[in-house]
Every structure is written in structure tokens, then in C-alpha cells.
Amino acid sequence: MKRIVILGGGTAGTIMANKLRESLERNDWDITLIDKDKTHYYQPGFLFIPFEIYKKQDVIKPKMDFIPAGVNMIFSEIDSIDAENNQVILQDDKHIKYDILIIATGTDIRPEETPGLKDKLWYNKIFDFYSLDGALALRDFLRGWDGGTMVVNIVDVPHKCPVAPLEFSFLADEFFTKKGIRNKVNIKYVTPQPGAFTKPRANKMLSGLLEEKNIEIIPDFYIDRVDNEKSSIIAYDGREIPFDLLTVVPLNMGSDAIGRSGLGDDLNYIPTNKYTLQSEKYENIFVIGDAANLPTSKAGAVAHFSSDILYENIMSYIEGRPLNAKFDGHANCYIETGYGKGSLIDFNYETEPLPGTFPLPGIGPFGLLKNTKMNHYGKIMFRWMYWHLLLPGKELPIEPLMTMAGKCEKC
Amino acid sequence: MATKVIAGKTVNVNEEGYLLDPNEWTIDIAHEIAKEEGISLTQKHIDVINFIRDKVLKGETLSMRSISKSGVVTVKELYELFPGTPLKLACKIAGVQKPASCV
Ligand SMILES: Cc1cc2nc3c(=O)[nH]c(=O)nc-3n(C[C@H](O)[C@H](O)[C@H](O)COP(=O)(O)OP(=O)(O)OC[C@H]3O[C@@H](n4cnc5c(N)ncnc54)[C@H](O)[C@@H]3O)c2cc1C
Numbered sequence A: 001m002k003r004i005v006i007l008g009g010g011t012a013g014t015i016m017a018n019k020l021r022e023s024l025e026r027n028d029w030d031i032t033l034i035d036k037d038k039t040h041y042y043q044p045g046f047l048f049i050p051f052e053i054y055k056k057q058d059v060i061k062p063k064m065d066f067i068p069a070g071v072n073m074i075f076s077e078i079d080s081i082d083a084e085n086n087q088v089i090l091q092d093d094k095h096i097k098y099d100i101l102i103i104a105t106g107t108d109i110r111p112e113e114t115p116g117l118k119d120k121l122w123y124n125k126i127f128d129f130y131s132l133d134g135a136l137a138l139r140d141f142l143r144g145w146d147g148g149t150m151v152v153n154i155v156d157v158p159h160k161c162p163v164a165p166l167e168f169s170f171l172a173d174e175f176f177t178k179k180g181i182r183n184k185v186n187i188k189y190v191t192p193q194p195g196a197f198t199k200p201r202a203n204k205m206l207s208g209l210l211e212e213k214n215i216e217i218i219p220d221f222y223i224d225r226v227d228n229e230k231s232s233i234i235a236y237d238g239r240e241i242p243f244d245l246l247t248v249v250p251l252n253m254g255s256d257a258i259g260r261s262g263l264g265d266d267l268n269y270i271p272t273n274k275y276t277l278q279s280e281k282y283e284n285i286f287v288i289g290d291a292a293n294l295p296t297s298k299a300g301a302v303a304h305f306s307s308d309i310l311y312e313n314i315m316s317y318i319e320g321r322p323l324n325a326k327f328d329g330h331a332n333c334y335i336e337t338g339y340g341k342g343s344l345i346d347f348n349y350e351t352e353p354l355p356g357t358f359p360l361p362g363i364g365p366f367g368l369l370k371n372t373k374m375n376h377y378g379k380i381m382f383r384w385m386y387w388h389l390l391l392p393g394k395e396l397p398i399e400p401l402m403t404m405a406g407k408c409e410k411c
Numbered sequence B: 001m002a003t004k005v006i007a008g009k010t011v012n013v014n015e016e017g018y019l020l021d022p023n024e025w026t027i028d029i030a031h032e033i034a035k036e037e038g039i040s041l042t043q044k045h046i047d048v049i050n051f052i053r054d055k056v057l058k059g060e061t062l063s064m065r066s067i068s069k070s071g072v073v074t075v076k077e078l079y080e081l082f083p084g085t086p087l088k089l090a091c092k093i094a095g096v097q098k099p100a101s102c103v
Helices: A011-023 A042-050 A132-143 A164-179 A202-211 A256-261 A300-318 A371-388 B027-038 B043-057 B064-068 B076-080 B084-092
Strands: A004-009 A029-035 A039-041 A060-062 A071-075 A078-082 A089-090 A095-097 A099-105 A107-109 A125-126 A148-154 A185-190 A216-218 A223-227 A232-235 A240-242 A247-250 A252-254 A284-285 A333-340 A341-347 A355-361 A364-370 B002-006 B009-013
Touching: A011 A029, A011 A300, A011 A371, A029 B076, A042 A132, A042 A164, A042 A371, A099 A300, A107 A216, A125 A132, A125 A333, A148 A164, A164 A185, A164 A247, A164 A333, A185 A333, A223 B064, A284 A300, A300 A333, A300 A371, A341 A371, A355 B043, A355 B076, A364 A371, B002 B027, B009 B027, B027 B043, B027 B084, B043 B064, B043 B076, B043 B084, B064 B076, B064 B084, B076 B084
Parallel strands: A004 A029, A004 A099, A029 A071, A099 A284, A125 A247, A148 A185, A148 A247, A185 A216
Antiparallel strands: A039 A060, A078 A089, A089 A095, A107 A252, A223 A232, A232 A240, A333 A341, A355 A364, B002 B009
């Protein structure tokens, strides 16, 4: 009996367990999935919790609901990977041998990496919206807040879901307006990037929206530390921005288990072949989702699209064929823009987000780089699709590789 | 694509003046680009530039954090050496593309 071990039962690991269990003979292949946490979090939903659009129950379900029969589930902290000896070491020092390893340990926030961030003001005046605890604490804070300067700060890139802090700012604008205190709230969007978004056309559209909503953007601000006494953030170049409320995307890093194994870069992301998803170092190790160092968005949609490619390549690897399936970096993100509207971007390694319609040329129903009600429904529908189609590894009505159909380069 | 003569050598550059081929780079080119940017290169600058070139030519991702973790310089020093937008400036002088921070 041979064994596939999957590390991490989040979005990517769960999809892979489902896809592989369906097609691999149970008598030939054992599939073992390891995760430390019994709860599956629908992370895109965290964004809606501070504004009381979603409740806690809307974004959590037991992991076991999504693990197919015939997959060995182990709940334990992974200590490290001993790749030379094809084994995984768990926290209790249990060793688990593998023939093929799939790493899907994702990425997580590290507020402790920024001096002063996780200090006196943490969950008092400073909140993240990248964890359920942070989103809930922020919700409670906002219930009693009557205005001041709200700073939305991104500590560093890359972080998962690059558009999330923009969406957060748009939703905050709507929330404060409806609460009748928008005139008392000053929203500042403070980023280490040169603009709202890295790619020119999406940047133009998103900067326009920030301006329209009276959200001030402060670019090229690379945070050094938080001054808890003065309640301000200070950049390496000396600039200082005071806040009454700081909502922050802390540094994102891959799992420490990757760091301890010597398999990652300085942020614990694993060097991975961007087309085949095979690790650059070991041919029986594959990487999927946020854990990989791919030059595309760290997003659930990317994990989903790449799962079709990884599935094919693992089947090829098992049968001793060359790894012919090639991932193109396809990402597809709905962007909540507030007031029941949304935008949509669709892109890959080579093509920046372009205007047009999606998925059907000329028809849509979704508008690329446009701000429409339909795109907002796309985002809302995504939660249903996530639980019912995406995690179980079912077909979605969207092709894994990006297509130029419906896109317009000269628009 | 445009070409530009820097320190007596014709090289390919993009519209912002970044070298398109890091192999066309020489230390003289570094000095001249630095001068245009108002920086006169010290050994410390050159250590940073060598670190960046080494990383980029190996195909590794470059970030402010990776430089500060390298032990070559701290982020603070990086700002003193290359004021304003240090990573972009240092990459330009090092003859490599502007770091394509992930979308
Ligand atoms: C606020 C927010 C909004 C988002 N919005 C969107 C969106 O609109 N669209 C979109 O496509 N994506 C969105 N995302 C991103 C999306 O949620 C992630 O990209 C996706 O979940 C990545 O999947 P993954 O499997 O790589 O990692 P994860 O789903 O994070 O799973 C990693 C798993 O590994 C486990 N693990 C890690 N280390 C260890 C260890 N040492 N031992 C044991 N277990 C371990 C963790 O417990 C976890 O279950 C958003 C994310 C956030 C935070």
C-alpha cells in the first residue's frame, strides 16, 4: 500500500483530498490528511463580520463535514517535514511516512513581527480582520465607536487576498454612512505599495473608487512600528500617522513547520514550479495554495483553479508519465465595493486584469473591472459555492485556465 | 523597448530606466544610475546591490524583509542608503527589474 499525505486541511488540502480519494483505488493508495484545527473557516466571510453582515455561524463548519470516507484524518500540529527520509513529524513525535507529499499549509498573520502591534492597544484600538477573533473583536468595538481617524494599514506584501483591505475600506465607508457618522470618520488607506493595486488598469479603477468614497490613500508607507502611547504608526522613513482606530493586515507568513524543515524562503513560502506545482527541491513533494511562492494572488480561487492541474500532474507522477499539465496563475476575485455592488478581476501570470464580461463574451453576466450589482451577487453566491461545490472538489462552471474570450485589451 | 547609453555602454531599458537584461549591468553603470538619482555609492550600497543581484539572478523573490533578514543591512539603513522608495531605487541601480510585488 502506498501513501499520499496532505498537510493542511484548509481550502486547497480539502479539495485535493476529495479529488484524489474519488479516483485512487483504496486498496492501492492510503490518503492521510493532517491539520491542527477541527474547524474549517470560510475566510472570505471574515470581511463581513465587523459590519454585522455575516455572523460567526456563517463562516465556520466542522472540518469533518468535508472529509470524504476513506481519508485518514489526523488532528495534530505538524512539527516538521523530513524530506530526505520521506516522512512528516508530528508534535507528539509521531513519524508518518509518505510516497507523495502535498503541502497545503497556507499562510497566516504574524502581528508579533511588527514592534508595538500586538501590545497594549491590540484588540483595544487595533484590530485585524484576517482572523475570526479579530473580526469579532472589531465588530464589538464598532458597536460603540462614534468616529475619529480610522487607518487601514497593510504591513507588507504579499498577503492573502490582495483586494481584501480595499473591500474592507469600501464596506466601512458604507457602514459609517448608514450609521450616520461618516462625516465624523476620516478613513486613510496606508499601503507599502505605490498605489491601490499593482496592475495599471485595476489600479485606475480602484483608485477612482477610493477617491469617490473620500478615502485618502497614502502610498509607499512601510511600517516600522506602532507607538502605543501616542497611538500612531511610524514608517521606516520617519513619517507618522496618528489613529483612533487601526485596522491592519499584519505580516503574512507560511507555516513555521515549513521554516523548521528548511523548505521555505524568508517568509516560509515553498519554492515551487509555477507551472507544474512540484516542489523545486524534491520530486515527490507538491505544493498548492497560499503555501507556495507562486507569483499570483494568494486566494481561494487560485487554490481551486490550480487543483485541477495538480490532480492531473499527480496522476501523471503516479503513472510515471511527464508532468504535462501547466498552471497559468489564473486568479478570479470578486471585489465588494459597498452599497450592494461589486467589481470583478480575472487574470493570470501574464495578463493583467482587463475590462470586459465574464464568463461569457458579450453577455456576462458579470462585468470585469466594472462596478455592478450582479458582481456583488457573484461574491454572495461564492460562499454557497465554496461549501457545496469547491471544497468537495466538484466541477465549477468556470474553466481552470484563464481565457481571453470576453476580455478587451484596448478598452 | 528603448536603448540608452550608460557609462559608455548601450543597454536595453524600459520606460522608467530599469535595465531589461541584468547581464548587461556593470559596476560603472551602477555608479552612473546612482549619480542620476543623486546617490554616490559607498561599499555599503554595493553590498546591498550584490545581495539583490544574487537573489534575483537565482530567481528568488525579493522583498524589503528578505533584505533586512539577510544581515546585510537593516530596513532603516536601507532607507538611509536609498531614500524614498529604497527597494525600487536599489533595484534600478542593481540593474534588475523593479520587484513585481505579487498581485
Ligand atoms: C479576510 C479574507 C478575505 C478573503 N477573501 C477571499 C476572496 O474573496 N476570494 C478568494 O478567492 N480568496 C479569499 N481569501 C483567501 C483564501 O481564504 C485563501 O487564499 C485560501 O483559504 C487558501 O487556501 P489554503 O488551503 O492554501 O490555506 P488555508 O485554507 O488557510 O489552509 C491552511 C490549513 O493548514 C493548517 N496548518 C497550517 N500549519 C499547520 C501546522 N503546522 N500543523 C497543522 N496544520 C497546519 C491550518 O490549520 C489550515 O487549516 C480571503 C482571505 C481572508 C483572510
